[in-house]
Amino acid sequence: MNKIQHPADDEERVRERLLNSFDYLLNHNGSGHLEVNTKILKRGQKEITIQCSRCHRFVVDIKEEK
Numbered sequence: 001m002n003k004i005q006h007p008a009d010d011e012e013r014v015r016e017r018l019l020n021s022f023d024y025l026l027n028h029n030g031s032g033h034l035e036v037n038t039k040i041l042k043r044g045q046k047e048i049t050i051q052c053s054r055c056h057r058f059v060v061d062i063k064e065e066k
Helices: 005-025
Strands: 035-041 045-052 055-060
Touching: 005 045, 005 055
Parallel strands: none
Antiparallel strands: 035 045, 045 055
16 A cells, blocks of 8 residues: 655654664764765755665655745
């Protein structure tokens, strides 16, 4: 069954992955590296890349400022 994704769901997934990566580093017995990059895409979207042992890539809609 297909699930409709809402922009708030995408942002929550990014936030959850970032916090989980940070928790992983805090609990790790060695050194680590956490890197977050953002890039503006066409069509009012933003690419967010979280690098921590693995690379996680998300594309979210940009919120319009009022």
